[in-house]
Amino acid sequence: MEFSLSEDQRMLQDSLKGVLSQSASLDQIRKIAVGDAGAVRALEAALEDFGLASLLLPEAAGGLGLGLLDACLVQEALGYHIAPSRFLASALAAVALADNPGLLGGDAKFGLAVTEMASRRDGAGLSLKAGKLSGTALLAISAEEATHLLAADAKGGLHVVDAAGAKAAPMQTIDRTRTFHAVTLSGVKVLSTAKANDRFLAAARLLVAADTLGAAQAMIDKAVAYAAERQQFGRVIGSFQAVKHMCAEMAAKLEPGRALIWHAAHALDIGDAEGPVMANLAKAYLAEAGTFIARTATEVHGGMGFTDLVGLHYWFKRIGVNRQLFGSPEQARQTAAQLQGLVA
Amino acid sequence: MKLDLDPEYEAFRANVSETLTKNRHLAPTSEDKGYKNARRIAWQKLLIEHGLAARTIPKAYGGYGGEADILKARIIAEEFARSRVPGPMAGQGISMLVPTLLELGTEAQKQAYIRPTIEGEMIWCQGYSEPGAGSDLAALRTSAVEDGDHYVINGSKIWTSTAKQADMIFCLVRTDPAAKKHEGITYITFPMSMPGIEVRPLVDMTGSANFNEVFFTNVRVPKSGVIYQPNKGWQVANATLTHERGMLGDPNATKARFLELVTLMKGESVNGQPLIANPMLCDRLMQLQAEVYAMQANGLRITTSRLKGEQAGIAGLIVKLNGCDLNHEIARLAIDALGELGILYEDGEHLRSDGSWQWRYMYDLGLIIGGGTAQIQKNIIAERGLNMPREPKLAKA
Known part of the structure; x- marks a missing residue:
């Protein structure tokens, strides 16, 4: 029995913290919070260099195939430095598409429109009809510059659509460091459906x-x-x-x-x-x-x-x-x- | 991360489980009351024989003579909790004095005391706290004055559990009043039957006397009762206090209580609905379950640190504080879930769970205070865990 982090896991977290203490200083975060696009890109580039996007991708899709414990260590480091990142969305895309990793590789960038899995609201939500998604998903994450959206419908189904077919309107929250959007789809074709579980x-x-x-x-x-x-x-x-x-x-x-x-x-x-x-x-x-x-x-x-x-x-x-x-x-x-x- | 056990340990678990199943008909029941009950002593001896009690105590002193193995100790505790077979005796003699003797006692002291203590034939009480020395234990004033081969002891102790039943006491006394407060203390053992010792039960909020006051008037005690050396009692006591802190807040015991609470909430109905169907109560139950899971995982982390010979840090320092609080909260929810019937106590036709939830709710508050108060625990967490500065000492008036 061993209930502790492995040497690799500790190194992963330490080196990421090292990167973040440089690239996500409070000064940088303040710039991001007022919408400085250059600051957002600089942090994104630093995290891309670190290889964050490929950590959880299955090895078949060119990633490292790490697990959720590793993902939690990454997310913890991001939280420590209040760094905005696409990591949460890409990690969850990797979980949802574990059986269908073809969509994950390459330059795919996932946004996440899944709040309906927890809360369905009057006047919002997505519905599926003849293989097409329509409606508005609230508080979508990493929708900006996404190539694909992982979207939950009102019945708990989890679908992948091309993000180009979505219209995203910003939703302002108390946290200005991260962006959230209301995403509207009008009959956007579903590329793949994951098993909701x-x-x-x-x-x-x-x-x-x-x-x-x-x-x-x-x-x-x-x-x-x-x-x-x-x-x-x-x-x-x-x-x-x-x-x-x-x-x-x-x-x-x-x-x-x-x-x-x-x-x-x-x-x-x-x-x-x-x-x-x-x-x-x-x-x-x-x-x-x-x-x-x-x-x-x-x-x-x-x-x-x-x-x-x-x-x-x-x-x-x-x-x-x-x-x-x-x-x-x-x-x-x-x-x-x-x-x-x-x-x- | 690897949570399953090696086959050697799985085999050990199966063995423990089988031993408990095969012998459980010999275990004492609620009918077997009192400290020197023959059935309880026979059960304790059987557990030692099978390596389920006094496991690491050398055979020469009556123990099982097993090697220290943290995982096996854990498996044994888990199997007792799971099977609900009564566990080994756990008095202060067994949990605190015996480890101290093994570390610091003379050969004669080990020979004389360890075997009867672990077999339950010799009951001990602990004479540490005094009316004027609680959290500030080193301020104790019970005096021991040399007189030839003896010390003459005067003073009083408080919070002494099992003083009425005890054959012996291990006690902290002041042998050098001129020395600094930590340096004039001696750790000494002597029989409770000596002339000049008076025990007065201290009735607490549960309605029973779980503790006592002990008064010493010119008690003549042989110097041979000193453990380690005169005026080194503070170091000796610190060795035993570590053992006491380890006992309080055990997450396995907490989990067993939580499962009892779940059973209660599924089985008891109000207005034709099981208690668990009340969303408010269910939400509180889930809050507690999150804490139970968290303290269990925290316990696994501590076990791993100990296996590796590393310090557990904050994870270790919080166990007493969090564990005792969690037990108290579990009892509180059980009482709230029972509603009006939750107030019944001790005896009567409509009593649920033998009235044990109210008893625990009160007794657990005692444990939040005892064994180092919650506030002292927070000082320890802040100073040793977070390296925060100590309270500046007051200038002497």
Whole structure:
């Protein structure tokens, strides 16, 4: 038995963090947040050089064929540096098209229009008719410059369409570092349909949980560092138990979440039946722990935490968006209960 | 990442499971009360014989004489939890004194105490905390003054579980009042039957006396009871406190409780609906399940660190804090799920689960406080796990 990361996995994460600390500095992120196209491209290029796109592609499609645990480590590093990236969409495309990897290779860039898997809304949603998709999908991810869209219909089907047939209108969220779109399709031909299954939604939720793990860890690190520097009443505030306990509570909540993500990802990778349950619970757990940490780390920074000067709010908002993405913690827990047959 | 066990360990698990199944008819039941109950002692001896208790204690001292193997220890704990067969005895003598003796005791002390302790024939209590020395344990004031081959002990201890039943006590006393507070303490053992010892039960919120106060008035104790060396008691005690912290918050025990809660919520109905069908209750159950899974995975991570001889870091430091809190929360949900019937206690026709949820809810609060309070745990996590600065010491007035 060995419940730990392999040497390769640690190296993958460390080297990616190295790239991100150069290419996704807070200054860069600030530029991206105000829509600086050059900054977006520079970060994208750095991640392409790193080879992010090919990590999860099956070996047959020219990739490395890594698993979900590896993907979680990547997503965690991206969350730590609040870096926007196409990785989430391409990782989930690789999960959805595992049986049909032909579409994944080459210059394919996937966008993701799957919020309907978690929440169907009045006045939105996609429907399938005679092999064609029509309607509007909300909060699509990485839709800009996508060649293909992975889109969920109202009945849980998962389809690939050519992105050229889609009209994308920006949707502004609290998180300006990442872009979201309302994507409208009018009778766009379906190129391929993947089997919708528990595994896809579980993987989507798990990857978002991993992103929150990284962002929340960054917030703890920043809070602890700030508490070691900031002086009041003639001592560093980190020597006050009131502040120390806030930091200890953050660490005590987050650290088991890390092990839970590893366990859930491994279980999904080996096809363990408990995998989807664990992944849904990991999403809910990290959403709750992340929200607590986003608030508490901000409070440790006092008034400065509330300002734009420190930029802590970028992490706060990353965690806030992640909490709702692909379903709220309540929805993820409901899925976990359904998967176990505890409720209908 | 590899979660399955090597065939050697799977075979070991099958063996443990078979031993438990074959012998479970010999296990003590709720009828077998009291510390020196013959059936309980016989069961303990049988478990030692099969290597399911006192596994790593050398044969010469009455143990099984097995090699330390973290995975086997884990498998044994899991099989007891899974089969619900009563596990080995776990008093403070077994879990804290015996490891200390093995590390620091003389040969004569090992010979005299280990065998009867692990077999359940010799019961121990722990004399650490005092009315004025709780979280600040090193402030203890019970004095031991040299008198020839003896110490004369005066003072009092509190939170002493099993003091009424104990044959022996292992105790921290102040032998050098002039030394710095950590340097004048001695770890000493002596019989509870000595003249001048008075035990008063301390009734707690559960309604029973799970702890006691112990008073010493001119108790003459032979110096041969000292473990290791005089005035080195703080180091000796720290060896045992590590063992205590390891016991509290075990994720396997928490998982077993969680499964009991699931059974309760599926089996009990209100207004013709099982409790689990109430979406509010189900959501709370899933919140707890996420934490149970997380602490289990955290436990696997710690086991791997120990197998590799590495420090577990924050993952290890949070177990007592999180585990005890989680147990308390599981009991809280069980009570809420039962609604009005959740308030029944101790006895009566409509009692559910023998009233154990209310008992646990209260007792677990005691465990959140005991064995290093939640606040002390947070200090430890912050200072050792996050390298945050220590509280500055007050200037002496």
